[in-house]
Amino acid sequence: MKAKIYISYKEGILDPEGNISRKALNNIGLSEVNDVRFGKYIEMTFNGVSKEKAEELTQIACEKLLANHNTETFKFEIVES
Amino acid sequence: MRFAVLVFPGSNCDHDAYFVIRNILNSSVDFVWHKEHDLSNYDAIIIPGGFSYGDYLRAGAIARFSPIMESVIKEANDGKPVIGICNGFQILVESGLLPGTLMTNKKIKFLSQNVTLQTETTNSIFTRNLDNGQHLTMPIAHKQGNYFADENTLKKLQDNDQIAFTYAAINGGNPNGSVLDIAGIINEKRNVLGMMPHPERASENILNSKDGIAIFESMIGAS
Numbered sequence: 001m002k003a004k005i006y007i008s009y010k011e012g013i014l015d016p017e018g019n020i021s022r023k024a025l026n027n028i029g030l031s032e033v034n035d036v037r038f039g040k041y042i043e044m045t046f047n048g049v050s051k052e053k054a055e056e057l058t059q060i061a062c063e064k065l066l067a068n069h070n071t072e073t074f075k076f077e078i079v080e081s
Numbered sequence: 082m083r084f085a086v087l088v089f090p091g092s093n094c095d096h097d098a099y100f101v102i103r104n105i106l107n108s109s110v111d112f113v114w115h116k117e118h119d120l121s122n123y124d125a126i127i128i129p130g131g132f133s134y135g136d137y138l139r140a141g142a143i144a145r146f147s148p149i150m151e152s153v154i155k156e157a158n159d160g161k162p163v164i165g166i167c168n169g170f171q172i173l174v175e176s177g178l179l180p181g182t183l184m185t186n187k188k189i190k191f192l193s194q195n196v197t198l199q200t201e202t203t204n205s206i207f208t209r210n211l212d213n214g215q216h217l218t219m220p221i222a223h224k225q226g227n228y229f230a231d232e233n234t235l236k237k238l239q240d241n242d243q244i245a246f247t248y249a250a251i252n253g254g255n256p257n258g259s260v261l262d263i264a265g266i267i268n269e270k271r272n273v274l275g276m277m278p279h280p281e282r283a284s285e286n287i288l289n290s291k292d293g294i295a296i297f298e299s300m301i302g303a304s
Binding site: 065 | 138139142146175181182184185186187188189227229230231258
C-alpha cells in the first residue's frame, strides 16, 4: 500500500514563496494567475497492511509529525503500490 | 545550580551556551546527548540553537521526538526552568511546551544580524533581573523565526503576560515578520522560555554586547 499525502498551508497563512512565485508567473505573461500556494507532497509505503490499516497509520503520521496543526492542513489517498 | 545543555545532531550553539554558564557565570554545566533519558539531576535545561536534523520536514520537528524530549517535557511540567534559543525555541513549539509556530521569515531570507529587543515582562525567572521596557542588543541567525499563532492564542499570551521579548521599533524593527513583533514567549507556568535571538552570543564585551548575560543571571538568581 502507498499513501500519497498532500500538505498545504491553512487559509490565511502567509506563504512568501507562493506570493513571490505568483509575481514571477505574472511577470512572464501569465497574468491570469492570481494565487499560488506552496505545499508538500509525501509518499509513504507500507508492507503487508490492509487499506484500512494504512489509512489509520497515515492519519496518525500526519497528525503527530508530518503536518503542523497550527499552520497546515493535510489530505491523503491510499493506493495499491 | 546545575545546567544541562542538550546536544542534538546539528546543534551548533551548544558550546556557546556551555561557555557562558561555565566560564562567565562559573556555574556547573554538562552537555547531555539527545539519546539520554534522564534530566532529573539538573536544575535548569538549555536547548541550544543550531539545525537539528538539518531542519528536515520543519525546523525542530524531528528533534522533538528525540528520546531526551520526554524528559524535557516531564521536567518542564514539574516546573524546572527550560530555555530554548533559536532552534531550541523551534523544538519547544513543535513539542507543544510553547504555543504557536515559527514559520519561514517574511522575506524568505536567512537573517544574521543584531536586533534590539524590548523586555515585555519581568515576571519570570528569565527576566526578573531586567527592567520593563529595557532594550537588549543581541544577534539573530535564522530562516524560520517568523512567529505565528492564531488570534485566541495571541490573546491568551497577552492576557497572561507571556510575551517575554518583542523586536523594538528601532534599528530596523521586526526583522522576520513575527506577529505582534514577538521575539520570545514564556509558557503559562512561567518556567519555559523560547526566544529566537541568541543571548549566549551576547554575553561578553568582546562580542560587542553582553546584554544577554542578564537572562542567564536571572536564571541562577545572581545580579
